[in-house]
Amino acid sequence: MIGGVDIRINSAAGKESLEIAARAITHLWPDAVFAHGETGERYDYVWLVPFSEMDEVFVYRDSDSADMWFEKGAVPEAHNTMIHVLHDPGLLTVVVDERNPEMDTALNAIKSGLADDIHSICTV
Amino acid sequence: MPNTNTLEGAIRDAGEGWLIDMYAPPEQAIPHIRRTLADVDALARQRLGGNAPDLSEESIIHHYNRFPLKVKGFFQVLGGTRSSEILLMAWRIIQGMEIKSVLLNYQRQESFAMQVTLQSPYGDDDEVYQSDRIQDFAVFRHIGTMEVSDRPVFDGFYALRRGQ
Numbered sequence: 001m002i003g004g005v006d007i008r009i010n011s012a013a014g015k016e017s018l019e020i021a022a023r024a025i026t027h028l029w030p031d032a033v034f035a036h037g038e039t040g041e042r043y044d045y046v047w048l049v050p051f052s053e054m055d056e057v058f059v060y061r062d063s064d065s066a067d068m069w070f071e072k073g074a075v076p077e078a079h080n081t082m083i084h085v086l087h088d089p090g091l092l093t094v095v096v097d098e099r100n101p102e103m104d105t106a107l108n109a110i111k112s113g114l115a116d117d118i119h120s121i122c123t124v
Numbered sequence: 125m126p127n128t129n130t131l132e133g134a135i136r137d138a139g140e141g142w143l144i145d146m147y148a149p150p151e152q153a154i155p156h157i158r159r160t161l162a163d164v165d166a167l168a169r170q171r172l173g174g175n176a177p178d179l180s181e182e183s184i185i186h187h188y189n190r191f192p193l194k195v196k197g198f199f200q201v202l203g204g205t206r207s208s209e210i211l212l213m214a215w216r217i218i219q220g221m222e223i224k225s226v227l228l229n230y231q232r233q234e235s236f237a238m239q240v241t242l243q244s245p246y247g248d249d250d251e252v253y254q255s256d257r258i259q260d261f262a263v264f265r266h267i268g269t270m271e272v273s274d275r276p277v278f279d280g281f282y283a284l285r286r287g288q
Contacts, residue, residue, distance in 0.1 A: 016193060016282055020268060023279050027272040045245065047220035052193050053125050105273055113270035118282060 004084070007094045007107055013119035017092040019051045020119070021085045022059055024109035028102065031062040037086070042066060056086040126192050131157065131181050134188040138196040138283075143203045160202065164215070167208045175248060177215055187218075194218045197266045197283035210260045213240060213253040214281065220245055223267065223278040236261070 011017040026032045026046055034043045037056025043049045049057065060066035065081035072078065080103065084095040094110060096103045128134045132154050135143055147153035158181060165179040177183075188195040201214045217223065221242040229237045236258040242251045268280035 019280060019282075020270070023268070024270055024272065027277065027279075045220055047218070050125075050190055052191065109270055109272045112272075113268060113279070116269045118265060118268065118284065 004095045004097050005099055007096070007099075009092045009094065009107075009111060009114060010090060011087075011092040011114045011119075012090070013092075013114055014089075015052055015055075015087055016119060017087050017114060018054065018057050018085055019046070019049070020113040020116075021092060021094060021110045022046050022049065022051075022057055024113050025059045025083055025106050027109055028106045029059070029061045033060050033063050033066045034058065035060070035066065037084075040070075055088070056084065059083045059085065126189050128185060128189060131185060134185050134195065135199055138188065138192060138199055140196060140199040140203065143199060157202065160206075160208070160211070163208045164211045168212050168215075171212070172251070177219055179212075179215060191218075193283050194281060197281055200284055201263055201266060204262045205257075205260050207255055207257060207260050209253050210255055210263050213242065213251075214263055214266070216242055216251060217267070217281045221251065224250060226278070228261075230258075 013020055022034060023046055032046070034046065034049045035041065035058040036043075036049070037054050037058060044063070051057070058069075059082065060069060061081040065078065068075065068078050069082055080097045080100065083103075083106065086093040086095070092110070092114065094107060126134070126137050128137050132144060135141060135157075143157065144150055144153040147156065161179055161181060161184065168176040168179055184195065195218075198211075198214055198218060201211060205211060221244060224241045224243040227237075227239040229235065236256055238255045238260060240253045242253070244250070265284060266281050267278050268282055270277050270279055
């Protein structure tokens with residue numbers, strides 16, 4: 001992804017923002033695979049991703065897409081087959097190649113997940 | 125990332141030391157939690173056989189060091205339910221089982237019944253968990269919600285935050 005579109009979403013979910021986003025994307029891409037934003041380590045399932053230890057995660061449409069990104073980088077055929085998600089305090093940034101209906105479906109799912117107030121309310 | 129090697133260390137590192145300190149007497153808290161985990165482990169083996177998760181103390185500590193927020197949420201449920209079935213359900217969701225359906229029937233001052241069906245992402249059989257104890261409803265405080273193309277989804281298992 002060279003360039004791409006950054007979508008910034010306010011979030012009270014802390015580091016769990018990354019997991020919420022990754023899970024939302026898997027509903028669009030059921031065969032999605034994931035890569036640790038700092039180490040590049042790959043994971044085949046969302047629940048195997050150690051979100052607590054990372055500030056960014058890459059979500060690929062499927063294993064073939066991940067292979068393509070790892071081997072060839074941002075080639076034209078990789079267009080919109082990876083979503084990059086970054087966490088900063090109070091903010092989630094979602095980076096896609098291009099906004100289109102598929103990406104907007106993912107973004108809306110992410111926003112709805114982040115809006116769940118279990119991520120912002122505190123117990124005593 | 126945490127690097128604890130005891131159950132008490134994991135619970136305290138997670139910020140859930142109240143599980144120990146509020147127990148009466150506190151020195152019996154860890155033995156009680158160990159018995160609870162052993163009960164859940166036994167239930168898992170009975171119900172799931174070869175697919176049973178490892179709920180040994182060592183496994184819980186290992187998972188805590190790798191997935192601290194998930195296990196923090198599990199500790200919170202541990203403090204809120206006495207139901208091995210619901211604790212097993214929570215652990216299965218943490219492990220990736222997906223909530224397929226929820227049936228809830230509540231009649232004020234009369235009855236409570238909850239049935240949750242989990243589906244496996246690996247294609248294994250569905251798992252059904254039931255409770256008639258209203259306290260077990262609290263497990264849903266940890267389940268995320270979202271809408272995907274305007275359709276409802278329960279997804280993910282999250283720890284509640286403690287007040288600052």
